[in-house]
Amino acid sequence: MIEFCGIELRHRVINASGCFDALAAARVFGEALFEEFPFAAYVSKTITLHAREGNPPPRLWESEAGLINSIGLPNRGLGAYLENDIPALARLPVPLFTNVMGSTAEEVGELVESLEERPEVAAIELNVSCPNVATGLDIGADPRGLEALLARVRALTAKPLIVKLTPNTADVAACAAGAEAGGADAVSLINTLRAAALAPDGSGLWLGGGSGGLSGPAIRTIALAQVWRVAARVAIPVIGMGGVCCGRDARELIDAGAALVAIGTESFRDPLAGARIARELEGSFTQIAR
Amino acid sequence: MIEFCGIELRHRVINASGCFDALAAARVFGEALFEEFPFAAYVSKTITLHAREGNPPPRLWESEAGLINSIGLPNRGLGAYLENDIPALARLPVPLFTNVMGSTAEEVGELVESLEERPEVAAIELNVSCPNVATGLDIGADPRGLEALLARVRALTAKPLIVKLTPNTADVAACAAGAEAGGADAVSLINTLRAAALAPDGSGLWLGGGSGGLSGPAIRTIALAQVWRVAARVAIPVIGMGGVCCGRDARELIDAGAALVAIGTESFRDPLAGARIARELEGSFTQIAR
Amino acid sequence: MLSTIDRLARPRPGQFYMLATAERWGGGEGERPFLARAVSVMRTHEDGVIEFLLEDVGPGTKRLCELEAGQELTILGPFGNGFSASGSETLLVGGGIGIAPLLELQDTWGGLALLGFRDAEHAEGARLFTDAVVATDDGSVGHRGLVTDLLDRELERAPTSIRACGPPALLHAVKDRARRHGVPAELALEAPMACGFGACYGCVVATVDGYKRVCLDGPVFEAAVLA
């Protein structure tokens, strides 16, 4: 058993938000999935205050050793999540981490407050990659702004608060330090990197949402560098992710300072990747000089 | 013939700074290289005021569809460049762009002033990916700082000033706009993205320089997104680069708004990539809605 | 044509698998393919053997087509809803590679197949059908023209329902006629897919009640629900 922010976990491998839909998977692979769940914790895809349709298709582009997505955070909104999803997800044999995003501090506060009331939710992950309406930058891109946001919502919950940092910033370590100073219990990174694809027929941007986010092996070494820097800067635990495909990749993130490793795109190629990588991890015990 | 900042070029494909050493290539491939030079202009690797040994080896790591380098800008300094390299490079059949980097505005000024005096130099490219000693961030990461730097050195030269933007920023388009406002004649992007690799034997970071910069196909769609954003924001010409391997990749950057395309890592796999890609480009004429 | 064995599941007509090669998946044009590729079940056999029909349209299908007998295939599935049961009065309309799922459908529930192709070469696949009328753009086999010409003719005979699979233009034409003639139709759609099992939300299609995941709620949709 592993301990993360006071939560007991079977192993160090969880899913990356938005890359595994436990309810859809149960429909497809059957209830057995609920017994032998591949991940040590289940992270929901991002929930917003109000329902979102998501971006118009096409939403995917396969790039060099990676995937660009422009899904647009489709979800039925906080209300439906509390009412329908949480009861269904409560049947999972692993702790539930709920990932939320608000476009203002008020929204984030409202999301956190309502999740605080639900015992089924073990931890809250804040997706701060949402563009700030004023500056156009991600609200998580500015260390001071992030500290202020955390300081504000920290008071609203006793549950572990994980900040999903944005990689679209000049200094991710400073942002992590800001989140820590504001009272975050952990940080997770990296989120997808802004990327674009052009339609083969020359009709312009391919993705319905315009630009998208790059994930997969192509970003693995960028994730490794950011996790290394962040882990060297903050004392709170780090959840590392980005292009992890095998136990060795996971081990490298742990050696870089990650407490847990999250699997995103690889789960699309192998829905049992989480269990496989956790197994492969057990075999390896590098402990390196940092 | 193509016109770029008042300079006539044979085609739209040039080399990326630090990815082609014309003098070394002449030694290896013979003088013929000077007649049939693969690029429409020759961009020097970054020259600094004082000589630099560069980073200790190992300096390279092959990553997923890319390369991480930590070369550390080795060069014999401005003096040796002016005295030995420029006369030798003057024999090139294409215009010479000189890439320089200074760690302070004074240093950049001194570099620009001395190049201004040399007719062999057709244009000056400012590498602003140098860490600012005070903030630790790249000096090019802050739009206002970049504008101030440009305003200061603009007065020192009549030659075209190209700003090689840093991708390690929250808003590359704002930085491009800052450079333009300061008087830059063009911007070039993207430089390598911060990445890291761990030694297979578990002894820590692999690269002698610690972290390094990621280049190659893995970053192509990130470059495409940044070039698209920058070209949409500024009126000055854009030199696009990042993972270009073939005419189609180059065409996409041009469709995204680039005036010229630079080839970096692909030249390692094929020293004649510049000529090949220029040929492949001629064949293609997409003109897309932006 | 590619075949493999699935002893666990017996796919239903219209379902698909996500396929990749175990070795050297990647390293092709643009360093691709990276993700697995969705491929419809063309035909199944009692012993669990499943046959697929592949057209080389890019790095993924190219690599799958290069696969030699005995080499390892990574396979996930069967996925998707598949077609609902139909009868002998059902018309099966297919175009190009879209004929694949209709073969298993005909083998299971019968029905006349109307198949459209570019030319004789691409029309090869039609041979596999027990009861089919063919149209080719160049007239090298069967009717010269579109498969929808054949459909218009058959619609006079008031079929009970239609099942279609093929390029967007064909599906659109079928949807159109189905509405005009008041004949219920089921269309098997395609969409770029990353996972195939509802995890990525990347394969959505617009329906009368919002975006639906083609891999999970489809790939077969009633023509009437598509926006």
Place this chain on the structure above:
Amino acid sequence: MLSTIDRLARPRPGQFYMLATAERWGGGEGERPFLARAVSVMRTHEDGVIEFLLEDVGPGTKRLCELEAGQELTILGPFGNGFSASGSETLLVGGGIGIAPLLELQDTWGGLALLGFRDAEHAEGARLFTDAVVATDDGSVGHRGLVTDLLDRELERAPTSIRACGPPALLHAVKDRARRHGVPAELALEAPMACGFGACYGCVVATVDGYKRVCLDGPVFEAAVLA
């Protein structure tokens, strides 16, 4: 063992080529290989045929070893300085895959080869030499122990010079003995390479006058100049 033809250049002993396969270079372990791989010339023939010796140590050499006769190879070179001319009194010291350049050297200028290997299987390559003494770690062939044991013995006979290629430990031991016995030695080094022709500055080694590019100023260096 891999062979190809270079009609343009006649490589000199110690030079190398950058090799890659034209098809499916990439898509292996960690989506690699991406860059070409440096490989020493093992033997050349009048007709321009060049032979290479490869050991599968990772995705690049693995892919090159998988290459079948007739499949296309991407080849750049010859690169590097190569060894300077030597005579029959020169000792050639090689370890493992490092024996490759010494074969062409012996074919050209003669000299006794002292070759070290892990075991009999790896020692196969020694057969290609006309005049060689072998040492293996497990003693399955020749002397049981290190090739440096053989070198120590031969050094008594006051050789005019030494040429060595192999793992870092071996080169270090040779450099050491060369200095102690005052015998000039040339060492063929290895370094991670991206280009092979001086463009990337990635392959440097520390020398008495600063970092030098192994691909351009080497791969052969006088032992004395190495820092």
